[in-house]
Structures are given as structure tokens and as C-alpha cells.
Amino acid sequence: MATALNRDGVLRLITCGSVDDGKSTLIGRLLYDSQAIMDDTLNTLATDSRKHGTTGGEIDYALLLDGLEAEREQGITIDVAWRFFATPRRRFIIADTPGHEQYTRNMATGASTADLAIILVDASKGLLPQTRRHSFIASLMGIGHIVLAVNKMDLVGFDEARFRAIVAEYTTIAERLGFAGFTAIPMAARAGLNLASPAAEMAWYDGPTLIAHLESIELAATDASGPLRFPVQWVNRPDAHFRGYAGTIVAGQVKPGDPIVTARSGKASKVARIVTVDGDLAGAGPEAAVTLVLEDEIDISRGDMLVSPESRPAVAQQFAADLIWLDEDALKPGRSYLLKSGPLTTPASVTLLKHRIDITTLDERPARTLAMNEIGLANLETTAPLLFDPYTDCRDTGGFILIDRYTNNTVGAGMIRHALRRASNIHLQPMTVTQAQRSALNGHQPAVIWFTGLSGSGKSTIANLVEARLAALSCHTYALDGDNVRHGLNRDLGFTDADRVENIRRIGEVAKLMADAGLIVTCSFISPFRSEREMARALVGADRFIEVFVDTPLEVCQSRDPKGLYAKAASGELRNFTGIDSPYEAPEAPQLHIKTQEMSEADAAEAIITWLRARDIIG
Amino acid sequence: MESDAAIAAYARRFSDPDARARGRGPALPPDLARLEAEAIHILREVAASFRTPVMLYSIGKDSTVMLHLALKAFWPSLPPFPLLHVDSLWEFAAMGSFRDTLRDALGIDIRVHVNEEGAARGINPFVHGSALHTEVMRTTGLLQALTDGGFDAAIGGGRRDEEKSRAKERIFSFRDAHQGWDPRRQRPEFWRTYNTRVGPGESMRVFPISNWTELDVWRYIEAETIPVVPLYFADVRPTVIRDDVLLMVDDDRLPLQPGETPMMRRIRFRTLGCYPLTGAVESEAETLADIVAEMADTRTSERQGRVIDRDGDGSMEQKKRQGYF
Structure with a gap:
């Protein structure tokens, strides 16, 4: 019937x-x-x-x-x-x-x-x-x-x-x-x-x-005559004899015998079968959710894309996009967000906000941030190469969402315009000396010990004691703190929320390079925002990032006031001071929680050394 | 039984190459093909993004369509997640046998959970009322099963046309660590790029057939020859009418009120749940084609027969915030 x-x-x-x-x-x-x-x-x-x-x-x-x-x-x-x-x-x-x-x-x-x-x-x-x-x-x-x-x-x-x-x-x-x-x-x-x-x-x-x-009206939401775009959602491997790639055709069409390439690696093959429960298909077009089997065994995983060889998407890490901000927490250029485009998720940040659009007059306005409901044009950079087309060519491969790494909220939506030229000119230099070799020479594992807490909480004091103990144990160390970073690398940055984000991003990158070099790095920064500490953790690698919460009540820090900063903040001379008129987001699950009211600074340093020993970071 | 034979033939379609080739009927109408592809895309996104997903299986028509979509989405693999039936102990008898026959024929993992505490207390819709019964045996039972299983995504058969509070439901609906639904924390959904990230203890409810209507479900069941519980087809069954609801006397646990005698009527069900809370409709629809024709002409909404929707204004929404599906 x-x-x-x-x-x-x-x-x-x-x-x-x-x-x-x-x-x-x-x-x-x-x-x-x-x-x-x-x-x-x-x-x-x-x-x-x-x-x-x-x-x-x-x-x-x-x-x-x-x-x-x-x-x-x-x-x-x-x-x-x-x-x-x-x-x-x-x-x-x-x-x-x-x-x-x-x-x-x-x-x-x-x-x-x-x-x-x-x-x-x-x-x-x-x-x-x-x-x-x-x-x-x-x-x-x-x-x-x-x-x-x-x-x-x-x-x-x-x-x-x-x-x-x-x-x-x-x-x-x-x-x-x-x-x-x-x-x-x-x-x-x-x-x-x-x-x-x-x-x-x-x-x-x-x-x-x-x-x-x-x-x-014509229902052609997606162009069947355009080049094939097939983002791989899920690899179907019931047994050793079958390997299929499941996904939705977002543009173009496909039939057995068609040549394809993987967008990321450029490896070529041909479509062998379009598999369904009710027998193989002779062809499939836009919007079809299918499973493709290729003629050759090539390494393809979720996030890759099968495309027409003669018309491939852009593969780049830097691109310009229109951005709509969706979250109450405004966009912070430099902050690391997660970018999801189709099945591909990669860390990404806004490197430059070019302008905001006044959507009533459609005029461009200068902007340092985007608040909720604001629209702007931005340059973005991703950690892994993104596979995309201009949004005007294909909504699925040209659109992306931004996710806050800490709250997991969807905070932005982007429509890609074009790749930035310099993206294609930066290539990662393959390393010949490995991390493991450097560690073996040093006799200890690299690590980044990240001290966070209010100004005057005792971060630098404890970090100094830890570094002294490590040096006595013949470990290779370096200390990063406000004094040696703010006066050089980051002297162009102030204390607005956006600058604090960029400050921590740069420190995270430097700490990562030093850890790659095999050092144990102590970092003493107020680092008030969870998202930035999470960004630093992601940059450095969670397995070698140790978050130490130096927990001293605000009243105690204020009474110590070693640099006279709280007095200045109280008098209004110093703005955006953490704990006074700028928030401090305490860590929820630090590796070590040092309550300075209950423990001496020397005991705190010893507790950290014990922790490093217990995890075989040091001998 | 006729139903068992239909299930066996259905199962062969997924295992026997010849049956597969024969099973290929005419192509789906374009609107159903689009809805099917969208649902399959969503199911694959769940399988690829979550550690321990589960599909809620209530044995009803929507659940059975979802199972069918999952069988298609992952074929030749079996669906990479178990199914979960939260049994209220007041299901129609025909539902349990359908579930077990289908499970054995397809070789899939259907887990059955009962709120044992509620069962031990003898929670009974006739004695304790529909609201308490549903809360204890369905909502609490579901939350227990999701917590015990450590599931970070639960796939459900909710549709946006079912009830007004569902019109605003997301495809991926975020739940906090207490399984709560907070309208402020729902995430905007752009294109088909779903934000699947959850923190420890948090989870997602996922609705792959959100955009289907009741009529779509029946047209699809007909086009794809999917077996459903025989109670959906009209037959002569023992019934009583109580508070304007046509109840089927499914077993001897239904307490007859003074003067009440079960009467044989030709009825069928548009929706299946706990038998004392599910109203039948008088109908002559004995085949899928009859049902599709009846649905195309119907002037009443599907949930009209559900007793729990009558528990007050916004009652469905309240149950949802408590964790009901």
C-alpha cells in the first residue's frame, strides 16, 4: 500500500x-x-x-x-x-x-x-x-x-x-x-x-x-551540482572486513566509482559502495545520511571530510569570519574557546576584532569586545587546521559555533568569509630531539606548577621556596612571575579583562615552550579567571600542569599588602584590582589546595615537593 | 502469533542479505526522507560524542521508530548503545511480550529498570493517583536508571508537536548534575552543529525525531514496514469509561466501581503508557493504511487520552523539569 x-x-x-x-x-x-x-x-x-x-x-x-x-x-x-x-x-x-x-x-x-x-x-x-x-x-x-x-x-x-x-x-x-x-x-x-x-x-x-x-519556491537549500562535501561523523567498523564512513552529504552528490580525496591529508581513493540496510545505492545527493565504503584503506577519522578532488575546501588555521555573540559573558579576544564546525572540534581564539556592526544603521564601529547580541568581523586562529568553505558557498562547512571551555555554553556563532593568507605560510617544524630524550637527560619530568591566588596571598614566596628545593635536588627550573613578564613580554598589556586573558595566554605559551625544553616551571600569577587557567592547562597539557591554589582570605591579603596595592585600589587610584573591583574565581578542583592560615610557607613548599615525588615527576 | 511472525521477518531484514535486497520498497516520500536523514545525523552525533549514551525505549510507536532509525544509522553495526525501558509495572501485557520478542529477534541490548522501592511500597495509580504513580514509577525510576548506568546522554522520542511545552525543546537538551532542566542554561542550536559537551555528572537528553508529527510517524511506519504493538490496531477489547476516558481492562488489577461492567468495544490506542492512565479511541483502523488515513483526518490531539496531562496547567512542563521525558 x-x-x-x-x-x-x-x-x-x-x-x-x-x-x-x-x-x-x-x-x-x-x-x-x-x-x-x-x-x-x-x-x-x-x-x-x-x-x-x-x-x-x-x-x-x-x-x-x-x-x-x-x-x-x-x-x-x-x-x-x-x-x-x-x-x-x-x-x-x-x-x-x-x-x-x-x-x-x-x-x-x-x-x-x-x-x-x-x-x-x-x-x-x-x-x-x-x-x-x-x-x-x-x-x-x-x-x-x-x-x-x-x-x-x-x-x-x-x-x-x-x-x-x-x-x-x-x-x-x-x-x-x-x-x-x-x-x-x-x-x-x-x-x-x-x-x-x-x-x-x-x-x-x-x-x-x-x-x-x-x-x-525551489527547495534547493543545498546545491546538488556543487562539489562533494561529506564530513565524516562516525567510522563504522563492525568487524575486520568492513570499514565504512558514516555522515551526511552537505553539498554535491556521490556515486560508486567517483574519485574523492580527504580534505585534511589529500589522500585519494574512489567510492566503492554506498551502503544501506536495504542494499547499496546507485547514488546519493544533498541531505542524505549515508555510509560510504572506499576502494582503498586510508586513515580517516571523525572530523575529516571526503571531497571532490577538483574542488577542495580551504585547509587553514587562520581565517576571517562574521561573529554573533550569544553569551552574557562578552567575547574576550585571545581567550581560548572550543570551535566546532560539523564534526570537527578544535581550540580557537579571536586574534583580531576588526569591527562591530551597528545593526540599525549597518555602520561599522571600532570594538574591543562583543557583548551578547552584538555582531562583528574577526580574525580567528585554530589549534588544528580547519576544513572549510566560505559560508556563502555552504552553510554546513562555512559555519561554526564557539564553546566556552569552562561553562561549556555555546557562546558564539561564526560564518567564515575567507582564509587569511599567512595561514598557509606557517608550517610546524618537525622535531628531531624528542620530549622523552630531553627528560632522560634531565633526570626528571617537565612540569608547570601554576600558583593562583589573590595579590599578597603568598604565591611568589611559596614558589621561590619550591624552586630552591628543586634546585637542591638537581632539577632544572625556571620561575615566571609578574615582575619578569609584565616588564618585558607583556609590557603592552593593561589590566582590563581582555588584557588579563592575553597576559595569561602568552604566559601559558612561554611555560609550554619551557616545559617542552624539559624544565620544571613555576608560574605565580593571580590568574583570576577559571577559563584562562583551563586554557593554560590545555596549552601545557593536563598531565604536566599542576594547579596550586594559594588560599589566603582577602582580609589577610589586605592587611599584609606587601606592595601597597590594596591601599591604592581602596583609594580608587588603581582600577580593576582583583578582589576589590574585579572578580577572583577560585579553583574548584586544584591539584593542591594550600590554606595559608593552616600551614607555614615552608610546609606548603614541602607538600608540593612530596606531591611531585608521589607522581614520579622528580626522583 | 501474527505479531511474532512480523517481528521475525523484520529482524531478517537486518541480517539476511537476500531479505535485505527484497526489503527495499519504493523510495520514501521526500519529506519523510529528509526527516529520516536528520534523525540519523543526530543519532550518529550522539554515538560519536558521548561516552555512555543510552536510548530510552518505551515500546511505543515513537520508540520503535527511533530504534529503527538507529538500526539504519549504524548498520551493519548494531546500535552502539543499549536501550533502556523504565517499567512502571502497569504496562499493557502486550507491550512486555512485544519488547522481549523484538529484543531476541534483533539481538539488541534492552535493559529493563523498575523502581524497586516504589514497587515494594505497592505504588498503584488507582490508590495513589496518576501524579504520584507517574512521579515514582516513571520519573524517579528513570532518574535512578540514568544515574545507575552513568549515562551521559539519553535519547528520547519526544516530538515538538506533542504538547505546547515541547515546541521550545532543543534537539540536544542540557541537564545539570541533578538531571534538572533549566531554561536559562539551554544552548542556542545553529545549523546542525550541536554542542554536545557536558561536565562531570551533567548529561544531555537528545530528541532525534523532534521535527516529526504523529502523522509522519505513522506514514514512516507504513513505508518502512516497522512492527508495532498490536494495541495500535483496532480490535474488540474489554473496556470501561471513567471520567470521559475509555480505559481497557487489561488485567484483573483494575478495580471496578459499583455498577461498572466491562463492555466489549472496537478500540485502538494512539499512544501507549500505563494502561490505567491511557485512554483508547473507538476506531475501525485495522491496518497501517487505515491508521494513516484516520490520522490524516483526525481532529483531536494525540495526548488527549493521557490522564497525566490533565493534572493542571503546565503539568507536562513541571514533570519535564523534574526529569520526566
Whole structure:
């Protein structure tokens, strides 16, 4: 028995506008007209409309899009709600994003998967600053189809001239943003005019209704004629006889016999089979989730990409990207974040923030950071080479998210523009003398002992004692502290949050080089942020990074005040001082926790030596 | 039994090369093909990103579709994670036998967890009410099983069309170390690049069929010939009507009220859960094609028959924040 419905696919769309433009009414009405609302829900809706509605007892479609209890209680909005409706021809998924504060973040999230955006305009008000804002985000996120929905035509007496004037004005915005075109539809959503059926009131309009337009546009979200892009998600190895690469074709198509190369290593092979439960396929195209078997055994793992040999993605560690910031904790250039692009995850940092965009005027503004909902253009650098295409060519291989290493929150989303030229000119120099050889010569393992704590807590004193003890044991050591770093390597840095991040990043890099050289390095820095200590740990390598929390209460540090800094901070002479007007984030699980109120400095140093011995770092 | 034969034939499709070649029916309609590919992508992302994932298996149609998707996503390997059934001890009898037959035929790992403390206390939906029963035997039982198993990702069959609080659910829904769902800590999801990172003790609930509707599920079951519990098909069964809910007298634990006599009615179920909390519908739909036709015309929502949704405004959302799926 064949399935009765044969819809041609799923169209994903986003509606942009606020409640005032009739956005909720439009969505509610689309669901209602397509019979996506069941009778029991409608009965509740009728009751609710009488109770809470704003339509004088008539059905208030906006109430269908009711929020969560948690949102009402906490006065927050969750970024995107997903609504479904279907016609006999097509399935639709609407990303419904709340229209007030945090709008950029919310709309960008919904827009990232949308094929089409409906930009809502109230005919009685005309274009507003938000119209430009919505259109900019739609363009940034690469939405191919734009519908200008000129709503509330009933309020302007269904006046054709008014509609034409709004369309003419929007044309200039569309041109500036580089839209290939847009479709303008006059409507009155509350009454359902020009949604599913044409409106006699607007007989002058001879274009399609909204539904007819949504049903008729091309569904080619991804280009089947483009070069193959197959990010490997999972290697399928049930036994020694089968090795398949599972993933989703994000661009292009593939058939047995096609030559491919791995993007990272450039190794070549041919597609032998496209394996499915129900037998091998003769070919597969965009959006297909398949398992490929190659003719040759080549080393491929998750994060690699199988691509067309004649058109390969960029392989680079430095690139420029548009960045949208999503987190309350602002972007800190220099901080190490995790970048995830498809199945590939690598540490990455912003090396240069070129500018921020004022999304109301679309002007570029200088910026040192990006706060939540801000958009900017940045250069980024990754630890491992990234495989990518420009975002405008392929959303999947050109888009990435940034993850905070400590909170694991998704803090940013990026759209890659192009690789930076210098990326291809820096190659790692292979080492001939290994780490193990250096350790053998030294007679001890390398390590980085990282002392963190408030100013005046006793970090440097304890570090000095530790270094003296190590020297007595014939260990090779070096001490990094504020004095020898701030006056040289980092003398260009101040004490803002962003500079503190860069300070620690550089120290982490230097400590890593010294550890590579085989030394035991003591680092004494306030290093107030967990994320930066985690970054240093990641740089150095967790197995040779020892975090020592020198825990002295603030009052004690203030009373000691060896450098007179607390007095200066108290008088306002010194700004951004940790513990006073800048936060200190205590370690949650340090390797050693030294409570200086309970232990002498010499005992603390001895405890560290004992710890190093117990782990065979020193003999 | 007819159902057992259907399950055996289904299992052969994954093991016997000839049955595989024959099993290939007409291509899926484009909308279902897109939904299937999306779900498979999500399942593979879970398998590749988490240390100890698990798939929640309630024996219902959505779970069985998810299992089917997992069998396809990882074939010729078996799904690289176990399935977990949290048994409330009040399931329909037909569900247990379906589960065991399917497990044996496919050779997959289905673990069954019962909240033993709740069982020892004799928690009973008729005596203690639907809310307490569901909390103890489902929610607490699930949390126990997830903690005991040390699972860092639990794959569930939730769909965004099911209930209004689900419309805002993420595909990867973050849970803190107490299995709590905090709307403030949910992560924005861009493209299909999911942030799968969790800290110690934290976990993820993952919903690969988020974007499916009830009708999609049935169309897919029909197109892919997936066996489901026979209770989904109309048959003459003993029933009582109580508080407007059509209950099936599945065993002798249903206490009849004075004047109540079970009546034989032709019924089927749109959703399966604890039998005393699951309402049937009167129906003539005896085949998958009948069900698809019935669904395409239906004017009532699927959860209408679920007693627990009636426990107050926002009740589903509250259960979710407590850890219910």
C-alpha cells in the first residue's frame, strides 16, 4: 500500500517581526488554516480567547503560541519555538522567535536553518528600524528567499499605492544587502486575506497568496551540482572486513566509482559502495545520511571530510569570519574557546576584532569586545587546521559555533568569509630531539606548577621556596612571575579583562615552550579567571600542569599588602584590582589546595615537593 | 502469533542479505526522507560524542521508530548503545511480550529498570493517583536508571508537536548534575552543529525525531514496514469509561466501581503508557493504511487520552523539569 501523501519535502522558514506587526497572529492563522490545530486545542483556545484575548471575544490566534510557565515565572524568553504545519504539497517548519530583547541571538538561531524568511511590516506604520535589522540578520545567515509580508492592509483601506510605496522603499534595503530578489505580498493576517486564499478586497494584487508562494519556491537549500562535501561523523567498523564512513552529504552528490580525496591529508581513493540496510545505492545527493565504503584503506577519522578532488575546501588555521555573540559573558579576544564546525572540534581564539556592526544603521564601529547580541568581523586562529568553505558557498562547512571551555555554553556563532593568507605560510617544524630524550637527560619530568591566588596571598614566596628545593635536588627550573613578564613580554598589556586573558595566554605559551625544553616551571600569577587557567592547562597539557591554589582570605591579603596595592585600589587610584573591583574565581578542583592560615610557607613548599615525588615527576 | 511472525521477518531484514535486497520498497516520500536523514545525523552525533549514551525505549510507536532509525544509522553495526525501558509495572501485557520478542529477534541490548522501592511500597495509580504513580514509577525510576548506568546522554522520542511545552525543546537538551532542566542554561542550536559537551555528572537528553508529527510517524511506519504493538490496531477489547476516558481492562488489577461492567468495544490506542492512565479511541483502523488515513483526518490531539496531562496547567512542563521525558 503506497503512502497516500507524497509531499515534495520540508521547507523551513522564519518569521521576523514583533507581536505589534501581527507575527503571532500570522503564525497562528497559518496553523489554523492548514488544520494543524486539533479540536481539543481549539476548544481551549476559544475559552482562553474569551478570558485573556485581545480580540474582543473572537478567536485570538496569538494565544496558540503561548510561552512556558518557566518563561512567565522567570520573565525570560526561550529563543526559538518550532511550529509545524503542512499542506498536501509540502511540510513546513516555522522558527518562531520572540521579538524583543535578545532578538539578534534568537533570530540568528532560527535563521541558521531557514530556507526562507518572512519579514513582516505593518502597512499602517511602514518600514521601521527593525525591518532593516531583521533583513540584515537574514542576509548574514544566508537565507536565500525573502518574503516581504505587508500586513494589516485593512488598516490602510487595502490601498495599492501604500503597498507599492512600501515595496519601493524596501527595494533599496534589499539591494544594499545583496538579496537576489524578494516577493512582496499584501495581506491581512487576522482575517486570513492572501494567506491561503486570494482576497477580493485586494483584486489589484495578482501575485500568489502566501501559502501558494511557500508551496512553489525551489527547495534547493543545498546545491546538488556543487562539489562533494561529506564530513565524516562516525567510522563504522563492525568487524575486520568492513570499514565504512558514516555522515551526511552537505553539498554535491556521490556515486560508486567517483574519485574523492580527504580534505585534511589529500589522500585519494574512489567510492566503492554506498551502503544501506536495504542494499547499496546507485547514488546519493544533498541531505542524505549515508555510509560510504572506499576502494582503498586510508586513515580517516571523525572530523575529516571526503571531497571532490577538483574542488577542495580551504585547509587553514587562520581565517576571517562574521561573529554573533550569544553569551552574557562578552567575547574576550585571545581567550581560548572550543570551535566546532560539523564534526570537527578544535581550540580557537579571536586574534583580531576588526569591527562591530551597528545593526540599525549597518555602520561599522571600532570594538574591543562583543557583548551578547552584538555582531562583528574577526580574525580567528585554530589549534588544528580547519576544513572549510566560505559560508556563502555552504552553510554546513562555512559555519561554526564557539564553546566556552569552562561553562561549556555555546557562546558564539561564526560564518567564515575567507582564509587569511599567512595561514598557509606557517608550517610546524618537525622535531628531531624528542620530549622523552630531553627528560632522560634531565633526570626528571617537565612540569608547570601554576600558583593562583589573590595579590599578597603568598604565591611568589611559596614558589621561590619550591624552586630552591628543586634546585637542591638537581632539577632544572625556571620561575615566571609578574615582575619578569609584565616588564618585558607583556609590557603592552593593561589590566582590563581582555588584557588579563592575553597576559595569561602568552604566559601559558612561554611555560609550554619551557616545559617542552624539559624544565620544571613555576608560574605565580593571580590568574583570576577559571577559563584562562583551563586554557593554560590545555596549552601545557593536563598531565604536566599542576594547579596550586594559594588560599589566603582577602582580609589577610589586605592587611599584609606587601606592595601597597590594596591601599591604592581602596583609594580608587588603581582600577580593576582583583578582589576589590574585579572578580577572583577560585579553583574548584586544584591539584593542591594550600590554606595559608593552616600551614607555614615552608610546609606548603614541602607538600608540593612530596606531591611531585608521589607522581614520579622528580626522583 | 501474527505479531511474532512480523517481528521475525523484520529482524531478517537486518541480517539476511537476500531479505535485505527484497526489503527495499519504493523510495520514501521526500519529506519523510529528509526527516529520516536528520534523525540519523543526530543519532550518529550522539554515538560519536558521548561516552555512555543510552536510548530510552518505551515500546511505543515513537520508540520503535527511533530504534529503527538507529538500526539504519549504524548498520551493519548494531546500535552502539543499549536501550533502556523504565517499567512502571502497569504496562499493557502486550507491550512486555512485544519488547522481549523484538529484543531476541534483533539481538539488541534492552535493559529493563523498575523502581524497586516504589514497587515494594505497592505504588498503584488507582490508590495513589496518576501524579504520584507517574512521579515514582516513571520519573524517579528513570532518574535512578540514568544515574545507575552513568549515562551521559539519553535519547528520547519526544516530538515538538506533542504538547505546547515541547515546541521550545532543543534537539540536544542540557541537564545539570541533578538531571534538572533549566531554561536559562539551554544552548542556542545553529545549523546542525550541536554542542554536545557536558561536565562531570551533567548529561544531555537528545530528541532525534523532534521535527516529526504523529502523522509522519505513522506514514514512516507504513513505508518502512516497522512492527508495532498490536494495541495500535483496532480490535474488540474489554473496556470501561471513567471520567470521559475509555480505559481497557487489561488485567484483573483494575478495580471496578459499583455498577461498572466491562463492555466489549472496537478500540485502538494512539499512544501507549500505563494502561490505567491511557485512554483508547473507538476506531475501525485495522491496518497501517487505515491508521494513516484516520490520522490524516483526525481532529483531536494525540495526548488527549493521557490522564497525566490533565493534572493542571503546565503539568507536562513541571514533570519535564523534574526529569520526566
